[in-house]
Amino acid sequence: MSLIPYAGCEGRWPARRAPRPGTPQAEARGRLREIRARERREKKREALGPGQRLIDEIAAWHMLDPEVIRSMIRYRHVVEARQECCYRLVVDLGYSLTRAGNLLKRDHTTVLHSMRRHCERTGDPMP
Secondary structure (H helix, E strand, C coil), X not given: XXXXXXXXXXXXXXXXXXXXXXXXXXXXXXXXXXXXXXXXXXXXXXXXXXXXXXHHHHHHHCCCCHHHHHCCCCCHHHHHHHHHHHHHHHHCCCCCHHHHHXXXXXXXXXXXXXXXXXXXXXXXXXX
16 A cells, blocks of 8 residues: 655655644643653653652752752852752762762762761761
8 A cells, every 4th residue: 555645745745834823732732742841850850769859858848949959050048958968968878979969960079068068057967
């Protein structure tokens, strides 16, 4: 069985067009795209394991998005949450400085400095 293209297409199938902006089809496509992106983010978080769950927990406690903790933002409330993450990843989960740094997109010396600052601020013992 051979496929017969639409008339006037000169042997090609017509290109699929995106719906016009503002139409119900365009809005539905946008919502579907958001849902799929959220599902991909959730799968990625599940794959990262206990370190990611700890970051999610601390982010929720500080009312931040977990991606903000990994970002380069240097506002005080974000930095304090990031320093707590560094401390708890190493102390509670037993991560090495390098592994904690990789999870937070930081260098191992930055993780060490963050742990020291967290201990100074809270009075927790330095491991």
